[in-house]
Amino acid sequence: MSTTSQTQNLTLVQAVRDGLYTEMSADEDVIVMGEDVGKNGGVFRATEGLWEEFGDDRVIDTPLAESGIVGTAVGMAAYGLKPVPEMQFSGFMYPAFDQIVSHVARLRNRSRGRFTCPMVIRAPYGGGIRAPEHHSESKEAFYAHEAGLKVVIPSTPHDTKGLLISAIRDPDPVIFLEPKLIYRAFRGDVPEAEYTVPIGEAVTRREGSDVSVFTYGAMSRPTMEAAEELAEEGVDCEVIDLRTISPLDRDAIISSFKKTGRAVVVNEAPKTGSIAAEITAIVQEEALLYQEAPVKRVSGFDVPYPLYALEDYYLPNAARIKEGIMETVEF
Amino acid sequence: MSVLERDPGDLVQVLDEDGTVVGDEPDLDDATILDIYRDMVLARHFDQRAVSLQRQGRMGTYPPLSGQEGAQIASAHALDEQDWMFPSYREHGAAVVRGLPLKQTLLYWMGHEEGNAVAEDANIFPVAVPIATQLLHATGAAWGASIKGDTDKAFMCYFGDGATSEGDFHEALNFAGVFDTPNVFFCNNNQWAISVPRERQTASRTLAQKAEAYGFEGVQVDGMDPLAVYAVTRKAIEKAKSEEPPAAGRRPTLIEAVQYRFGAHTTADDPTVYRDDEEVQRWKAKDPIPRLENYCRNHGLLDDESVAAVRSEVETRVADAIDAAESEPRPLPGEMFESVYNELPEHLAAQAAEIESLREIYGDEVFFEH
Ligand SMILES: Cc1ncc(C[n+]2csc(CCOP(=O)(O)OP(=O)(O)O)c2C)c(N)n1
Ligand SMILES: [Mg+2]
Numbered sequence: 036m037s038t039t040s041q042t043q044n045l046t047l048v049q050a051v052r053d054g055l056y057t058e059m060s061a062d063e064d065v066i067v068m069g070e071d072v073g074k075n076g077g078v079f080r081a082t083e084g085l086w087e088e089f090g091d092d093r094v095i096d097t098p099l100a101e102s103g104i105v106g107t108a109v110g111m112a113a114y115g116l117k118p119v120p121e122m123q124f125s126g127f128m129y130p131a132f133d134q135i136v137s138h139v140a141r142l143r144n145r146s147r148g149r150f151t152c153p154m155v156i157r158a159p160y161g162g163g164i165r166a167p168e169h170h171s172e173s174k175e176a177f178y179a180h181e182a183g184l185k186v187v188i189p190s191t192p193h194d195t196k197g198l199l200i201s202a203i204r205d206p207d208p209v210i211f212l213e214p215k216l217i218y219r220a221f222r223g224d225v226p227e228a229e230y231t232v233p234i235g236e237a238v239t240r241r242e243g244s245d246v247s248v249f250t251y252g253a254m255s256r257p258t259m260e261a262a263e264e265l266a267e268e269g270v271d272c273e274v275i276d277l278r279t280i281s282p283l284d285r286d287a288i289i290s291s292f293k294k295t296g297r298a299v300v301v302n303e304a305p306k307t308g309s310i311a312a313e314i315t316a317i318v319q320e321e322a323l324l325y326q327e328a329p330v331k332r333v334s335g336f337d338v339p340y341p342l343y344a345l346e347d348y349y350l351p352n353a354a355r356i357k358e359g360i361m362e363t364v365e366f
Numbered sequence: 367m368s369v370l371e372r373d374p375g376d377l378v379q380v381l382d383e384d385g386t387v388v389g390d391e392p393d394l395d396d397a398t399i400l401d402i403y404r405d406m407v408l409a410r411h412f413d414q415r416a417v418s419l420q421r422q423g424r425m426g427t428y429p430p431l432s433g434q435e436g437a438q439i440a441s442a443h444a445l446d447e448q449d450w451m452f453p454s455y456r457e458h459g460a461a462v463v464r465g466l467p468l469k470q471t472l473l474y475w476m477g478h479e480e481g482n483a484v485a486e487d488a489n490i491f492p493v494a495v496p497i498a499t500q501l502l503h504a505t506g507a508a509w510g511a512s513i514k515g516d517t518d519k520a521f522m523c524y525f526g527d528g529a530t531s532e533g534d535f536h537e538a539l540n541f542a543g544v545f546d547t548p549n550v551f552f553c554n555n556n557q558w559a560i561s562v563p564r565e566r567q568t569a570s571r572t573l574a575q576k577a578e579a580y581g582f583e584g585v586q587v588d589g590m591d592p593l594a595v596y597a598v599t600r601k602a603i604e605k606a607k608s609e610e611p612p613a614a615g616r617r618p619t620l621i622e623a624v625q626y627r628f629g630a631h632t633t634a635d636d637p638t639v640y641r642d643d644e645e646v647q648r649w650k651a652k653d654p655i656p657r658l659e660n661y662c663r664n665h666g667l668l669d670d671e672s673v674a675a676v677r678s679e680v681e682t683r684v685a686d687a688i689d690a691a692e693s694e695p696r697p698l699p700g701e702m703f704e705s706v707y708n709e710l711p712e713h714l715a716a717q718a719a720e721i722e723s724l725r726e727i728y729g730d731e732v733f734f735e736h
């Protein structure tokens with residue numbers, strides 16, 4: 036990671052914009068495309084000012100068609116551009132799903148390396164902002180299930196810029212999911228210069244010895260809150276922010292688990308078939324003999340994401356996370 | 367010759383901007399014209415109240431319809447009782463004409479699961495937020511009716527100009543053309559898909575002309591002229607229910623209703639970023655409500671007194687609906703688990719119990735503290 040003395044205090048969504056700006060300035064093959072990304076600067080302002088700066092050929096308002104956006108990006112990427120398509124909300128990615136799983140993920144493999152798809156598909160995801168129906172889901176597991184894709188979910192402004200730059204430079208396609216609940220929830224120091232945060236590396240947000248709590252995205256905040264509250268009650272949590280959910284940082288997961296022997300996974304996705312299940316399997320496969328308690332999943336429920344009046348019950352909060360941790364600790 | 371048999375670029379108009387008759391008036395009785403007028407005023411007032419509820423934090427994000435009443439209300443009035451309607455997310459006006467209580471629309475945008483419930487006797491599909499997805503459902507339902515030999519129903523589908531860019535639009539119209547389904551595809555071309563102008567969606571001269579490629583009629587109508595909208599929609603509905611066998615008479619139609627969204631895309635949108643006020647003002651001159659009001663006054667159907675009576679009637683209706691929606695108790699978490707499957711599976715019952723036990727330990731406050 037390169038360092039610089041110049042930093043800015045940015046929100047997470049501003050860090051997205053800064054990462055795009057930085058890479059677009061450095062590499063003219065990088066282009067942004069999507070619905071309302073141009074003059075409007077994105078419905079969350081993630082591309083604000085880029086159209087004015089880089090023009091219509093590099094910041095492209097497309098017709099309203101996700102399959103069209105991603106499918107044409109496949110051709111562009113194979114032809115040598117580095118497209119960064121935006122899906123306006125992850126809930127509206129499904130028209131592009133065929134392109135993503137049948138082609139984006141597999142072009143390298145299907146052409147035996149002749150063609151590749153170096154693109155970053157960005158999408159805001161997750162709940163908690165009182166949004167309308169279909170705007171709040173966390174379906175990252177769909178993409179993690181697909182070989183050939185990397186799936187990144189940052190939780191701080193600093194990581195956002197560094198991971199986004201890594202993703203754009205990555206020779207393989209990256210699904211870059213942005214936790215919109217914390218788009219503007221807080222600010223953090225972000226270097227003005229370019230720097231990278233490596234894909235596939237988790238980070239320890241809090242060291243502890245009693246229990247390992249794995250999380251990512253917007254759930255990092257209530258998880259840290261729960262850990263701090265429990266510290267006062269004498270429970271020492273280690274909190275690991277995964278940052279990339281595919282490929283998972285197996286070493287970080289295993290070594291923390293070997294230290295504590297107990298694990299809780301916190302995510303807002305529906306419980307069944309989620310990344311939490313994958314983490315549970317990893318500790319079973321790699322560290323069974325260290326295990327002192329069942330792995331606990333604190334997650335969303337296996338229901339369609341509710342309309343917003345009920346979303347506070349759906350999303351894990353600090354109280355629910357504490358309960359989960361205590362169940363594991365007291366086992 | 368049917369009003370549908372024309373060049374898709376030849377805009378159908380009955381009223382000019384002042385409400386003067388410039389085209390063939392549809393066959394409409396006075397009572398229906400007044401109903402259309404009242405429902406447009408109702409939709410406009412509802413819309414203004416909804417936007418202010420959102421501003422006051424009493425409702426979530428809301429998509430306003432002002433400017434689009436002419437298209438919504440007149441087309442919905444052209445439907446017969448047994449017909450079906452497949453809305454997008456902006457058809458609050460058409461929905462109320464078709465029997466969905468305003469309270470339901472309010473509850474939906476207030477984030478209550480109950481807001482999605484449709485009364486048994488209302489042939490309305492739930493709101494479709496994912497763009498263009500409802501088009502296929504409308505084609506499928508209409509196709510189903512054909513298969514079952516039900517020839518007395520038309521299937522109306524509403525969608526925007528932006529929706530015509532999605533693959534689902536193509537697939538829905540293509541199936542409809544191939545299988546002669548009794549559909550009316552009603553495109554609310556309000557010039558904008560959030561910040562993206564109509565010209566960015568397609569290089570076609572009109573949206574209506576796309577029908578030609580699917581093998582059926584497409585017609586462009588002044589969507590801010592309620593009488594023109596009624597005339598065109600009614601003909602398309604009659605065609606969908608034609609006594610003649612499918613390919614000969616019973617066929618789908620694409621209607622492009624040219625209009626304008628006066629306000630923001632949703633309350634989360636700031637249209638000043640992407641369009642000029644001068645453009646907005648130009649379209650406001652075509653406002654469907656004063657246009658029909660002038661027509662009615664000129665024909666002795668309305669005067670100051672009856673206009674005021676309509677106004678106060680709709681104000682009361684909207685106020686009552688807001689009261690009713692706001693007096694609904696906060697929904698309970700158990701509602702999340704309802705209607706997921708025919709029967710509640712064991713693992714869901716366990717999850718529902720988990721949240722209940724947390725509520726018992728911590729109370730509801732911990733869920734709402736941030
Ligand atoms: C599949 C899908 N993609 C994106 C969105 C986000 N979105 C909501 S409304 C909208 C614009 C729709 O424009 P149009 O079809 O013209 O309808 P209007 O809103 O103008 O009535 C977009 C892009 C969505 N809801 N669904
Ligand atoms: Mg539109």
